[in-house]
Amino acid sequence: MRKILFGIIIALLILWGYQWYKRNHERAEYLKENTALIEQQIKNVRKLIVTEGHFSQVFNYKQSERIFANLVSTEKKALVVVNADVTVAYDLSKVSFTLDEENKTLFITEIPEPEIKIFPDLKYYDISSDYLNPFNEKDFNKIKDEVNVAIQKKIKSSKLKENAQNRLLTELSQFYVLTNSLGWKLVYNEKTIESHKDFEEFPIIN
Numbered sequence: 001m002r003k004i005l006f007g008i009i010i011a012l013l014i015l016w017g018y019q020w021y022k023r024n025h026e027r028a029e030y031l032k033e034n035t036a037l038i039e040q041q042i043k044n045v046r047k048l049i050v051t052e053g054h055f056s057q058v059f060n061y062k063q064s065e066r067i068f069a070n071l072v073s074t075e076k077k078a079l080v081v082v083n084a085d086v087t088v089a090y091d092l093s094k095v096s097f098t099l100d101e102e103n104k105t106l107f108i109t110e111i112p113e114p115e116i117k118i119f120p121d122l123k124y125y126d127i128s129s130d131y132l133n134p135f136n137e138k139d140f141n142k143i144k145d146e147v148n149v150a151i152q153k154k155i156k157s158s159k160l161k162e163n164a165q166n167r168l169l170t171e172l173s174q175f176y177v178l179t180n181s182l183g184w185k186l187v188y189n190e191k192t193i194e195s196h197k198d199f200e201e202f203p204i205i206n
Helices: 002-045 137-157 160-182 196-201
Strands: 048-067 072-091 096-100 105-110 115-128 185-188 191-193
Touching (some): 002 160, 048 137, 072 160, 115 137
Antiparallel strands (some): 048 072, 185 191
């Protein structure tokens, strides 16, 4: 009788051990598959998001200078028409993340700063200057610098960067959709993302 009872106990232990191993093995495989799926999704999202804008402006450039010990005054001026194409881009290949399989959490640790590029087309009209103080490379470079500053101000007061961020958040929201469907958590800046609305609080724009 003892042998039979002992045999039953051994069989139950073996069965329990097998079921425990099977459950843990299946859980490990499930986590592995989910992790691979999330990593693949991140690779798919890693692209360059570009928002384009166009700005136009007219500049009146004037520069006066006194020469010969301030005895002679000279002046040069120009009318400059500027048409500038601007791009605001986010390189999602630079998004940094870590995966915590044990706690089923995707941490977004860093989002790249926007890359702003200005492509100005400058046309000069009514250029005039004195013989003793002609236009030179220094003047043209100064005009380009002033144009760049002015366009930067226009970009800041426009919705170009905001539109670029909205496109960025649309892409990043795919991470939330995926993690949420798999029962994972998405965390950014120590904040758990619990809805699409939480993405609006991402501190991205400077």
